[in-house]
Amino acid sequence: MLKCTINGKEVQVKAGATIIEAYMEAKENIAHYCWHPGLSIAGVCRMCMVEIEGNPRLQIACNTKVAEGMKINNTSAKVKESVEWTLGFHLINHPLDCPICDQAGECGLQEYYMSYGKYNPGMAEQKVKKNKVVDLGSKIVLDSERCILCDRCVRFTSEVSKTNEFGIFNRGDHAEIGTVDGMPVENNYALNVVDICPVGALTSKDFRFKQRVWYLKEFETVCNGCSTGCNIKVHFNENGLYRVKPVHNEAVNGYWMCDQGRDLYKFANKEFRQIKATKNENGHVVTLSAGAAAKEVGAMLNKSSGLALVLTGQYTSEEYNSILSYAKNLSAEIYYWKNNPESWDEFDGILYRGDHNPNTKGLELELSSAGIKAKDLKDLYSAIESGKVKTVVVAAPEVQKNYENLEEVFNKLNKADQLIWLTSGRNDLFEKANYVIPMKSFTEKKGTFVNHKGIEQKISKGVTIVSESLSLSEIVELFKGNDLVGFNIPTYERPQLLGGV
Amino acid sequence: MEVKLLTEHYDKPEFKNIEGYKKHGGYEMLKKAFKMKPKEIIEEVKASGLRGRGGAGFPTGMKWSFLPDNGETRYLLCNADEGEPGTFKDRMMMEKAPHQLIEGMIISAYAVNSTKSYIYIRGEYTQSIRTIEKAIKEAYEAGYLGKNILGSGFSHDMDVYSGAGAYICGEETGLISSLEGKKGQPKLKPPFPAVQGYLEKPTIVNNVETLAAVKYIIRDGAAAYKKYGTEKSAGTKLFSVSGDVVKPGNYEVPLGYSLKDLIEKECGGLKPGRKLKAVIPGGSSAPVLNAEESYRATMDYECLAQMGSMLGSGAVIIIDDSRCMVDLLNVILHFYHHESCGQCTPCREGTGWLEKIVTSIMSGRGRPQDIDLLDTVAQNMKGRTICALSDAAALPTISFVQKFRDEFEYYVREGRSKVTGKQLRRHNNRGHHAEMHH
Amino acid sequence: MFQLSADGKKKVQEYLKRYETKRSAIIPALYIAQQENGGWVSPDVVKHLSEVMELPMTHINEVLTFYTMFNKKPVGRHHIQICTNVSCSMAGGHDLADYLCERLGVVDGEMTKDGRFTISRAECLGSCDTAPVIQINIDDYIENVDKAKLDQLVNQLK
Known part of the structure; x- marks a missing residue:
């Protein structure tokens, strides 16, 4: 460890750390555009200038290593003047289109201008004209005039996605980022470049012009798109969810997430949701409240024999725990609905895994801790045919699009006398079930996902989109005939298994 | 008086070919070098005081001794991307004496234990490329390149790489990037090329003239080489003189030579009836000297540094009293704007801004505050970037404005050149309704 | 669509082997292709070279647009x-x-x-x-x- 002083604060950093890392450690502000902890050092924006005691020349913090006892500041008049001018240079050819820029409110230029603005820049020359509103495919729009050539997107597609779509073409103040001949950027990590673009040069087609960012709130949780469990933050307001961005977690996803995962917030929004419970009485569909439906179903289950419970890896460990103990009491058989299990071991080498369930590990842990060997769906089909199973309760997958055989499974299970379909997502197909009960999406409940490595991660309740929706734990209470007032989800304790996992 | 150490046989066409070159002692110094230990050669070069002839003037022997002893492949790169405006000495050296360079390079490669070298030649130098390629072929055939050269046990391969039009590739890490097949953008330092250069391997980059001079240090010894020049500027140097003199050309004189003598004795003086106004003593990146300074200057690192300028590549541009300094600064700034690689913000944006301000002045749309603005913008481009191109645009600007302020003021006030009386209108960037920033 | 001549292709293959990295062959390959394409490098030249050299188009286009001796639009003879x-x-x-x-x-x-x-x-x-x-x-x-x-x-x- 090395000791150094950052703006008068003493901090310790690892040997080999750069000055900008020491600033992060010291939680001191340092202006920067090109440096990103998840990418190689470019050293080109020249914003992170610092003064090192004993060195007459200002140095960039991102490419200067800390030496023992170094005294560093970026608060002196000399540094301030340098950063002001460098910010000024960034702006002389920058268009004045902040009012129509989707980055407004989270723009690096706006942010630093408060501290480092020149306010009277003296630039009276014609600006360099570059390409605007360049369509880069289904995900990204490029505005070259807004680009400050920090090179982050180029390094991302070269070092992280390794797809090499972005380059900087031409030189001097005619240099422009872009793709060759406007080639679309469709790789599964493309939208990370929108996140890391410090200005409004790269914007997301999905999010563009939907909301001003200052009207959005955010909460952190875990992506439910696959067994990696990328840490994310979800941006929302009273009208719903608007976008998802990755949150750094070195052990899980680093700084990134995939575009597949980024898109899943949509399935939590109202237009895709099961809002009320439905009951199918001989082909006649009746709407009722989720609570009333759950209580009716609970009463029915108490009287039923030949009970089967179908689980998917899309719920929290706490929910599995509740429903498994309930099922045990009713002597229900447990079936495991696996989507494409043959590709569960697939991995794109970055983040995206073939197991498109966020909590396969959690489900397996709960099953084995309860001493249950879940049966295959095929066995259920034959048990239904033979009449052995009469009533089927399905904790259906939240992300329906990741269950390609959804319709087929539904139709087969619907051959049972009673099908109770628990789902957060809407689908016209489901109305054929005897009962459909709206479930919470992953953004509306607390709980635990255990990722492919066995890392337990907490998801958090950030929003309520469907007010009647239930978690499996809650529905169990209602099945039992209890009320939800004062009900708290039990805290999760990892099952202690003999022989370990 | 010229001292023809490197250029002694340049008037003989046969010196271009290996046979002709050998007739004048060619490749004898390679044999002599092989009798020395590599370390001894490095020591000799250090003792000679030889400094890089490309522009930066870094002591060559010291550069060589920065190579780490880690057993990695070492590369020797010859910087023949001569592009500093006013410089044309490396082209002459390659075209008149290719084997002199090759011999100097093999000796240097032996000294630094490098098995592979490249001569990176700017793409426009078609004749140099042809000449060097042919000479390398001859050297291979004669056994001066390849495996176990002259039975010394030392093996070395040499190749040519052609640039494609980018001044910045003359910056040593820009050259490395270009040779790696990338844009010629300078790299962050540290790491320095001697530690991590070409393909992240230890690499030495030396100018054509520097590598050629090594041969003469081996031939005459460090002490004899040091007899030429001054204490801190040892040896002879080729100066490319152009502009307003009667006989422009390359002249080899000892460092420390009087600029006045260079102009008057070697170059035949100014054109009839003309008076000296200014001299750019070290290529267009070097701050300009006024006439009074020029007549006092000696052509060595320390005198020119002390005058606030630099020796640079040795390109001496003579400017007489018929020239408009606003116009000349415009030409210089157009160049740096055109050549900025674009990675560091102050240079990318500042070079264009400076050129546009001067162009606006030249088109009669200058504002009184533009003169100070030129200085302030330039001051804030200095020392803030990865390489020296930003400084190379800033320093001439600062010196032109400081030393010839009256010409700038006149132009802004009158809308025409103080010298020519005309408006030199080339481009017009500042429209009637110039979009104001913010 | 631009295609290198058989001779041009052979030369490009030689350059790919001549230097320590394949990428170093981009400049020489662009010279060859430019000459065969009537003095300039069109987008389809970049695409073709990318296929022949098995290098990303971005790398080729960055080099093309950085150096002034490559023409990005048609030029006279x-x-x-x-x-x-x-x-x-x-x-x-x-x-x-x-x-x-x-x-x-x-x-x-x-x-x-x-x-x-x-x-x-x-x-x-x-x-x-x-x-x-x-x-x-x-x-x-x-x-x-x-x-x-x-x-x-x-x-x-x-």
């Missing part, structure tokens, strides 16, 4: 590049460029209608003692140029 840097402009480089543009009825960088010429102003070519100097296509310099010499050249070049 004779691309006359007139040096207008310090010493050449002092010797009349800009005047020569203005004169030639006027004579041929084009502006800087524009190709004449008959496809014979493109006139460009070039940066220092390193021949300042014989200023003004010009380079036609990628060939040896023509030194100490004046209007008469230019006229003669333009009349000769077909």
Whole structure:
């Protein structure tokens, strides 16, 4: 460890750390555009200038290593003047289109201008004209005039996605980022470049012009798109969810997430949701409240024999725990609905895994801790045919699009006398079930996902989109005939298994 | 008086070919070098005081001794991307004496234990490329390149790489990037090329003239080489003189030579009836000297540094009293704007801004505050970037404005050149309704 | 769609092996392709080279657009590049460029209608003692140029 002083604060950093890392450690502000902890050092924006005691020349913090006892500041008049001018240079050819820029409110230029603005820049020359509103495919729009050539997107597609779509073409103040001949950027990590673009040069087609960012709130949780469990933050307001961005977690996803995962917030929004419970009485569909439906179903289950419970890896460990103990009491058989299990071991080498369930590990842990060997769906089909199973309760997958055989499974299970379909997502197909009960999406409940490595991660309740929706734990209470007032989800304790996992 | 150490046989066409070159002692110094230990050669070069002839003037022997002893492949790169405006000495050296360079390079490669070298030649130098390629072929055939050269046990391969039009590739890490097949953008330092250069391997980059001079240090010894020049500027140097003199050309004189003598004795003086106004003593990146300074200057690192300028590549541009300094600064700034690689913000944006301000002045749309603005913008481009191109645009600007302020003021006030009386209108960037920033 | 000739392809393959990295072959390959494509590098040239060299198009396009000796738009059969840097402009480089543009009825960088010429102003070519100097296509310099010499050249070049 090395000791150094950052703006008068003493901090310790690892040997080999750069000055900008020491600033992060010291939680001191340092202006920067090109440096990103998840990418190689470019050293080109020249914003992170610092003064090192004993060195007459200002140095960039991102490419200067800390030496023992170094005294560093970026608060002196000399540094301030340098950063002001460098910010000024960034702006002389920058268009004045902040009012129509989707980055407004989270723009690096706006942010630093408060501290480092020149306010009277003296630039009276014609600006360099570059390409605007360049369509880069289904995900990204490029505005070259807004680009400050920090090179982050180029390094991302070269070092992280390794797809090499972005380059900087031409030189001097005619240099422009872009793709060759406007080639679309469709790789599964493309939208990370929108996140890391410090200005409004790269914007997301999905999010563009939907909301001003200052009207959005955010909460952190875990992506439910696959067994990696990328840490994310979800941006929302009273009208719903608007976008998802990755949150750094070195052990899980680093700084990134995939575009597949980024898109899943949509399935939590109202237009895709099961809002009320439905009951199918001989082909006649009746709407009722989720609570009333759950209580009716609970009463029915108490009287039923030949009970089967179908689980998917899309719920929290706490929910599995509740429903498994309930099922045990009713002597229900447990079936495991696996989507494409043959590709569960697939991995794109970055983040995206073939197991498109966020909590396969959690489900397996709960099953084995309860001493249950879940049966295959095929066995259920034959048990239904033979009449052995009469009533089927399905904790259906939240992300329906990741269950390609959804319709087929539904139709087969619907051959049972009673099908109770628990789902957060809407689908016209489901109305054929005897009962459909709206479930919470992953953004509306607390709980635990255990990722492919066995890392337990907490998801958090950030929003309520469907007010009647239930978690499996809650529905169990209602099945039992209890009320939800004062009900708290039990805290999760990892099952202690003999022989370990 | 010229001292023809490197250029002694340049008037003989046969010196271009290996046979002709050998007739004048060619490749004898390679044999002599092989009798020395590599370390001894490095020591000799250090003792000679030889400094890089490309522009930066870094002591060559010291550069060589920065190579780490880690057993990695070492590369020797010859910087023949001569592009500093006013410089044309490396082209002459390659075209008149290719084997002199090759011999100097093999000796240097032996000294630094490098098995592979490249001569990176700017793409426009078609004749140099042809000449060097042919000479390398001859050297291979004669056994001066390849495996176990002259039975010394030392093996070395040499190749040519052609640039494609980018001044910045003359910056040593820009050259490395270009040779790696990338844009010629300078790299962050540290790491320095001697530690991590070409393909992240230890690499030495030396100018054509520097590598050629090594041969003469081996031939005459460090002490004899040091007899030429001054204490801190040892040896002879080729100066490319152009502009307003009667006989422009390359002249080899000892460092420390009087600029006045260079102009008057070697170059035949100014054109009839003309008076000296200014001299750019070290290529267009070097701050300009006024006439009074020029007549006092000696052509060595320390005198020119002390005058606030630099020796640079040795390109001496003579400017007489018929020239408009606003116009000349415009030409210089157009160049740096055109050549900025674009990675560091102050240079990318500042070079264009400076050129546009001067162009606006030249088109009669200058504002009184533009003169100070030129200085302030330039001051804030200095020392803030990865390489020296930003400084190379800033320093001439600062010196032109400081030393010839009256010409700038006149132009802004009158809308025409103080010298020519005309408006030199080339481009017009500042429209009637110039979009104001913010 | 552009395709390298068999000979051109062979040369590119040789360059791919000649240097330590394949990427170093981009500059030589662009020279070859430019020559075979009538003096300029079109987007389909980049695509073709990317396939032949098995390198990302981005790498090729970055090199193409960084270096001035590659033309990104069609040029005349004779691309006359007139040096207008310090010493050449002092010797009349800009005047020569203005004169030639006027004579041929084009502006800087524009190709004449008959496809014979493109006139460009070039940066220092390193021949300042014989200023003004010009380079036609990628060939040896023509030194100490004046209007008469230019006229003669333009009349000769077909």
